[in-house]
Amino acid sequence: MSALLEVLIPDLGDFDVVPIIEIFVKVGDAIEIDDPLIALESDKATMEIPATTAGVVREILCSVGDNVGQGQPILKLELLSDSLSIDQPETDSRKLVDIGSNANGPIQESAQRLAQSSPSSTPTSTTNEDNQ
Secondary structure (H helix, E strand, O other), rough: OOEEEEEEEOOOOOOOOEEEEEOOOOOOEEEEEOOEEEEEEEEOOOEEOOOOOOOEEEEEEOOOEEOOOOOEEEEEEOOOOOOOOOOOOOOOEEEEEEOOOOOHHHHHHHHHHHHHHHOOOOOOOOOOOOOO
């Protein structure tokens, strides 16, 4: 079984709030680490927010035109059993969401282990294109 991860807006530097100008993913999309999720625009620059975890987009929590700041949710991502994420600082832009009915069940325990783990290397992936 897999867990859902709520992906959050990371630290925006000098800006408290900036508008979303583009959303690159849709529900059902399989994404890899570093795939762009959304684009934000400040008066100084346009920046893409990349995925820090591989998985499948299950819910989009924002819209083009929304003004967002650090810590606001972008989307919910279903983590696959073999998904790994890149190392994140303490101000992680991810938050695990319990989708199990038992808060102390195996899903919650797996989610907690995933949140506490820090892989030593970035995973490589194979896609259908690689296998053709």
